[in-house]
Amino acid sequence: MILKDLDLVVEASEIVAVRGPNGSGKTTLLRLISTLLAPTRGSAHILGVDAADRQAVLGCRHRIALVGHVPALWPELTLAENISVLPNLRPLGAGPIAEALKTVGLAKAADRRADRASLGMQRRVEFARIRLNLPDVLLLDEAHAGLDAGAAALVEDTARLVQSNGGSVIVVSHEVARMQGALSRVLDLVDGRLEAAS
Amino acid sequence: MSGLLWGAMSVIRKDLLAEGRAGEVLTVTIPFGALALLFFPLSINTDLAVIRQIGPGIFWAVVLLFGILVTLRATAADPPQCRDLLLLSGVEPASIFLGRTAAGTLLLLVFELVLAPVMVVFYSPEGIAGWPWLFVVAGLVAIGLAALGTLAATLSTGLPSRSAIAPLLVAPLAAPILLAATETTDLLRTGQGIIRWILLLVAMDLALIIAGMLVAGPLEESMQ
Amino acid sequence: MKTQSVIGGAAVVVMGVGLFLAIEVPPEQVQGDFVKMLFIHVPSVMIAYLAFTVGLVGSLAYLATKNTSADRLAAASIEIGVVFTMLTLATGMIWGRPTWGVWWDWGDARMVSALFMLFFYLGYLALRRGVTDPKTRAGRTAVLGVVAFVQVPIVHFSVTWFRTLHQPATLFRPDVGNAPLDSVFVPPLLTALAAFLLVYLAFIRARYRLADRQDELAAAQMTSELAGSAVAEPILGGVHE
Numbered sequence: 001m002i003l004k005d006l007d008l009v010v011e012a013s014e015i016v017a018v019r020g021p022n023g024s025g026k027t028t029l030l031r032l033i034s035t036l037l038a039p040t041r042g043s044a045h046i047l048g049v050d051a052a053d054r055q056a057v058l059g060c061r062h063r064i065a066l067v068g069h070v071p072a073l074w075p076e077l078t079l080a081e082n083i084s085v086l087p088n089l090r091p092l093g094a095g096p097i098a099e100a101l102k103t104v105g106l107a108k109a110a111d112r113r114a115d116r117a118s119l120g121m122q123r124r125v126e127f128a129r130i131r132l133n134l135p136d137v138l139l140l141d142e143a144h145a146g147l148d149a150g151a152a153a154l155v156e157d158t159a160r161l162v163q164s165n166g167g168s169v170i171v172v173s174h175e176v177a178r179m180q181g182a183l184s185r186v187l188d189l190v191d192g193r194l195e196a197a198s
Numbered sequence: 199m200s201g202l203l204w205g206a207m208s209v210i211r212k213d214l215l216a217e218g219r220a221g222e223v224l225t226v227t228i229p230f231g232a233l234a235l236l237f238f239p240l241s242i243n244t245d246l247a248v249i250r251q252i253g254p255g256i257f258w259a260v261v262l263l264f265g266i267l268v269t270l271r272a273t274a275a276d277p278p279q280c281r282d283l284l285l286l287s288g289v290e291p292a293s294i295f296l297g298r299t300a301a302g303t304l305l306l307l308v309f310e311l312v313l314a315p316v317m318v319v320f321y322s323p324e325g326i327a328g329w330p331w332l333f334v335v336a337g338l339v340a341i342g343l344a345a346l347g348t349l350a351a352t353l354s355t356g357l358p359s360r361s362a363i364a365p366l367l368v369a370p371l372a373a374p375i376l377l378a379a380t381e382t383t384d385l386l387r388t389g390q391g392i393i394r395w396i397l398l399l400v401a402m403d404l405a406l407i408i409a410g411m412l413v414a415g416p417l418e419e420s421m422q
Numbered sequence: 423m424k425t426q427s428v429i430g431g432a433a434v435v436v437m438g439v440g441l442f443l444a445i446e447v448p449p450e451q452v453q454g455d456f457v458k459m460l461f462i463h464v465p466s467v468m469i470a471y472l473a474f475t476v477g478l479v480g481s482l483a484y485l486a487t488k489n490t491s492a493d494r495l496a497a498a499s500i501e502i503g504v505v506f507t508m509l510t511l512a513t514g515m516i517w518g519r520p521t522w523g524v525w526w527d528w529g530d531a532r533m534v535s536a537l538f539m540l541f542f543y544l545g546y547l548a549l550r551r552g553v554t555d556p557k558t559r560a561g562r563t564a565v566l567g568v569v570a571f572v573q574v575p576i577v578h579f580s581v582t583w584f585r586t587l588h589q590p591a592t593l594f595r596p597d598v599g600n601a602p603l604d605s606v607f608v609p610p611l612l613t614a615l616a617a618f619l620l621v622y623l624a625f626i627r628a629r630y631r632l633a634d635r636q637d638e639l640a641a642a643q644m645t646s647e648l649a650g651s652a653v654a655e656p657i658l659g660g661v662h663e
Contacts, residue, residue: 036282038419054419062288072283074212076219076273085215086287087208113219349569353562357552363545367566370542370573373534413565416485420561 003028003192006042012136015159015169017176019197020189026172027069029189030139033170034066047136062088065135067143071122075115079106079125082114089132100128104154119146127158138162138169144178156182202296205289209297214304216273223268223305231264231309232316239320246322253321254387258379261310262343262372266365268309269302269347275355281421291414295348299407302344303337310336328386335382338399342375343368345406352417374402426627433620440617443610459517461610465618466509467536473503473622474543474574481567484560490637493560496567497550498629500543502622507540531580539573546570556637 003025010016020026031037035046035057044051047060073082083097084090101110104124114122123143130138143155156179159169163182171179176186186197217223238256239249276284276294284294314336317323326332350367354360382395440461450457480496483489514533515525527533546566553559 034282034286036285054415058288058290061286064286066282066286068279068282070277070279072277072279074216074276074280076216077212081215085208085212086283087205087289088287090208353549353566354552357549359548359552363548363552366541366545366548370538370545371569373538409569413569417562417565420558 003032006193008187008194010168010170012166012168013163014184015163015171015179015182017171017173017179017183017186018189018194019173019176019186024189025192026189027141030066030141030170030172033137034064034139035061036066063136064139065130065137066139066141067123067126067130068141069145071119071126073114073117073122073125076113078111078113079117079121080110082125083129083132086129089129092132096132097128100132101125103131104128105150120148120151123147124151124154127154130158131161134162134165134167136167138167140169140171140173142173143171144173144175152178155179201288202290202293205284205293206297206300208289209284209294210301210304213274213298213301217271217301217305220271220273222271222273223309227264227267227271228309228312230267231260231313234260234264235313235316235320249321250323253317253323254326254383255380256321257313257317258339258376258383261306261313261339261379262376263365263369265306265309265340265343266347266368266372268305269344269368270351270361270364271305274298274302274348274351278356278421285418291418292411295352295410295414296407298348298351299341299344299410302348303340306340306344307336310340324387326383326386327389328392331386331392332383334396335379335399338396338403339375339379341403342399342406343372345403345410346371349406349410349413352414355421375399378402426624429620429624429627433617433624436613436620437617440610440613443613447606447610456517456520457607459513460607461614463510463513463517464611465615466506466513468615469618469622470503470506470510471574471578472619473499473506473626474571476626477503477567478571481564484564485568488560490556490560491634493556493564494630494633494637495626497563498626498633500546500567500570501629502625504540504543504547505625506618506622507536507543511536511540532577535573535577535580539570539577542570542573554640556640 006029008029018026018029028037032039032044032051033046035049035051038054039051046057047063049056049060051057073079074085077085080094080097080101083100084094089097098107098110101107104127106121106124106128109117109121112121114125117125123146138159140155140159144152147155159171159179160182162169171183173179176183187194188197235256238252242248242252281294285291346368347364350364351360353367354364357363378395378399382392385392385395444458444461447458449455476499477496480492480494480499483492484496511533514536518527518533519525546563549566550559550563553562
């Protein structure tokens with residue numbers, strides 16, 4: 001058991017940060033909220049759907065976005081293809097995708113293979129995806145890791161964009177200070193439960 | 199249902215694109231399979247009569263054994279974070295299975311089509327009257343093997359011993375496919391009806407695809 | 423521990439009785455004393471079927487309830503099933519050599535299908551060894567335990583479906599009243615079956631308990647700790663003493 005007696009309610013348009021030492025279960029918490037992981041005990045409702053109902057969960061997953069420690073890019077595909085290959089982004093067409101890549105500063109690198117792009121560039125692709133299809137729940141797991149100042153600003157900007165669209169954002173980070181201004185609340189994950197930060 | 203197919207389409211597109219870039223099937227598996235075809239005449243003897251007779255059977259055995267490698271190619275396994283991304287893009291696990299099986303089927307067909315002339319050249323098999331039927335058999339074999347391989351690849355995702363375990367899981371269940379393929383080829387040569395074996399292949403393919411789609415969800419949950 | 427010894431002891435006693443009865447059976451006209459291989463061959467295949475059936479039930483139960491004891495039961499049973507399948511194939515080959523003149527007959531559907539079944543279950547065991555996390559392992563192998571069972575009826579009825587060299591089924595055949603068995607064979611065969619059943623029970627009990635302990639050990643090392651307790655603050659400027 002990694003998490004226990006954990007209570008968390010996140011409202012729409014909130015940006016909540018969660019801090020905690022290594023191995024405290026921050027990633028597990030985000031995977032639970034993302035519906036990828038089913039709770040073994042207790043209950044969780046994400047976007048009004050009971051996480052225990054694994055069939056219903058399938059229907060709401062496209063409204064959730066997760067940015068994990070390792071960027072989710074297929075190494076053989078180009079940066080642009082890594083966006084257009086997704087079934088929910090493909091209908092947008094090449095124009096908006098090129099536009100989004102330009103927004104995140106990758107206009108020149110669109111045709112570069114992902115395995116030849118740096119970590120920061122890969123991160124930027126992930127934010128381009130999110131900006132093309134703003135999720136109702138955005139989960140950021142150490143999304144700042146390895147980013148330069150410009151890219152870090154992109155993290156906060158994207159979070160605010162989701163917020164202004166009525167979505168909620170949960171940030172797990174050791175570097176909460178990097179987006180202090182945007183946060184509604186800061187919580188500490190201690191001994192498997194959440195406490196409001198002092 | 200349309201969501202299921204739409205998701206599967208993007209998996210097919212992604213798999214074929216990635217395989218096109220990586221070139222594992224074309225530059226590694228196909229030459230290796232062709233080489234395997236050359237090993238049998240060397241190891242038995244060079245008596246033409248014997249070689250002519252065993253050619254088609256050896257062909258199917260090589261297709262099934264080396265075809266397993268096609269279904270287990272590196273690009274057919276998504277890195278875990280990419281799998282999460284697909285799921286959170288609304289692609290259902292059953293859709294991923296379906297798409298991956300379809301992409302594997304296409305690559306296996308290419309594999310069979312390249313290896314068939316190699317077999318004909320090196321074994322000079324006797325002419326078969328109803329040979330166009332063999333395309334149907336090749337397609338059905340490809341579907342069944344792709345479904346089996348996808349299932350085994352999913353079961354062994356992320357294991358260090360993956361490349362050894364997955365073939366061990368596929369090969370025994372592929373034995374009926376091998377039997378059906380070789381029997382059909384034999385019956386065609388002697389001009390007998392093959393419909394029973396074709397039906398067996400169709401039934402096996404359907405059963406494997408349905409089973410794969412049904413277990414995709416529970417399997418996905420157990421990966422987390 | 424005590425129950426274990428009782429079952430084990432009973433297995434030894436019943437097996438002794440079976441052995442005595444088997445020796446008492448007169449040699450058969452055509453096959454001579456080789457016919458007595460039957461008393462090992464038939465019970466071991468029956469126990470293998472039973473073991474794989476328990477494996478199927480355990481796998482299904484795990485998928486339905488996520489109860490890890492069902493997973494352990496399935497794994498223990500399948501492992502024993504593999505051993506008995508090997509014993510079946512070995513005795514079959516030893517009997518085939520003097521009777522048919524070959525160790526292995528490729529035309530025999532029963533032998534070939536049983537061999538493939540053995541390999542598939544070996545794959546099941548390999549997969550179990552490959553996955554270390556008990557929960558992940560249970561989920562993956564349960565699916566396989568269900569799929570693999572398809573082969574059991576194929577092996578059993580292959581003799582009926584494809585007419586080949588192999589003897590028709592001795593037990594569990596469609597035409598029960600018309601058993602091909604000489605009545606002198608029945609007592610030793612049933613005794614041997616009882617003995618093998620006891621061996622199966624003793625094995626599965628031991629194997630299940632072992633798996634239980636192994637999972638306990640793994641759990642104690644990995645998951646019992648509450649979040650955060652595995653990592654302590656590093657001591658800055660400190661050195662090990």
